[in-house]
Amino acid sequence: MYLKCENISFGYKKNSLVLDNVSLSLRSGEVLGLVGDSGSGKSTLCKILAGYENKYQGKVSLDGKEIPSKGYNPVQLIFQHPEKAVNPKWKMKDILNEGHNVPQEILDSFGIKKGWLNRWPNELSGGELQRFALARALGSETKFLIADEITTMLDAITQAQIWNTVLEIVKERNIGVLVVSHEKNLIKKLCHDVVYLKDVNRV
Ligand SMILES: Nc1ncnc2c1ncn2[C@@H]1O[C@H](COP(=O)(O)OP(=O)(O)OP(=O)(O)O)[C@@H](O)[C@H]1O
Numbered sequence: 571m572y573l574k575c576e577n578i579s580f581g582y583k584k585n586s587l588v589l590d591n592v593s594l595s596l597r598s599g600e601v602l603g604l605v606g607d608s609g610s611g612k613s614t615l616c617k618i619l620a621g622y623e624n625k626y627q628g629k630v631s632l633d634g635k636e637i638p639s640k641g642y643n644p645v646q647l648i649f650q651h652p653e654k655a656v657n658p659k660w661k662m663k664d665i666l667n668e669g670h671n672v673p674q675e676i677l678d679s680f681g682i683k684k685g686w687l688n689r690w691p692n693e694l695s696g697g698e699l700q701r702f703a704l705a706r707a708l709g710s711e712t713k714f715l716i717a718d719e720i721t722t723m724l725d726a727i728t729q730a731q732i733w734n735t736v737l738e739i740v741k742e743r744n745i746g747v748l749v750v751s752h753e754k755n756l757i758k759k760l761c762h763d764v765v766y767l768k769d770v771n772r773v
Pocket residue numbers: 582588606607608609610611612613614615
């Protein structure tokens with residue numbers, strides 16, 4: 571299976587492009603790094619790939635077909651700040667099982683403790699919340715994971731624990747992963763290949 575974007579051009583403002591004719595292809599089971607200067611449009615491209623932004627030119631496809639806009643999205647996006655992706659008025663157990671029931675074995679592999687399920691999001695650390703975000707995103711229908719700086723705010727040990735778990739799961743399930751990071755060592759350690767996004771506004 572392939573997740574592809576072809577000739578993507580996009581700007582938030584008229585006459586000002588953030589992405590100019592960008593193409594990228596990610597196959598099942600591949601761990602691909604996406605690097606580039608700050609502001610070059612990496613997060614914007616992630617949003618386009620996961621269907622969060624629709625007003626672009628070009629084509630995004632999953633095995634040559636358009637990604638369905640309704641129902642479970644097989645392309646799941648995880649952000650740097652998990653607290654922004656959760657409803658602060660919901661308990662973690664409700665956030666976790668909003669779209670589908672997350673299997674106990676996924677909770678165990680991310681080290682999610684039973685007691686955390688009854689807490690509010692603001693009663694968890696960034697690392698704990700990110701484990702929830704990943705467990706939720708790795709539903710059985712997930713085919714691709716877009717990881718936008720997901721461990722940037724975490725200490726080295728937590729970062730390693732989280733990535734080890736993610737890599738184990740994606741390998742087992744043949745999920746393709748796009749890893750956005752500024753950390754060269756992390757990219758080198760995790761990724762089979764790397765693409766560089768050029769800043770269109772830099773000469
Ligand atoms: N919602 C938005 N509205 C207007 N401009 C935006 C919006 N989001 C991002 N931008 C602008 O688009 C450009 C690309 O931003 P984006 O976050 O995609 O870059 P990035 O490569 O992920 O950067 P970083 O590495 O710093 O996270 C930046 O100039 C940014 O200011």
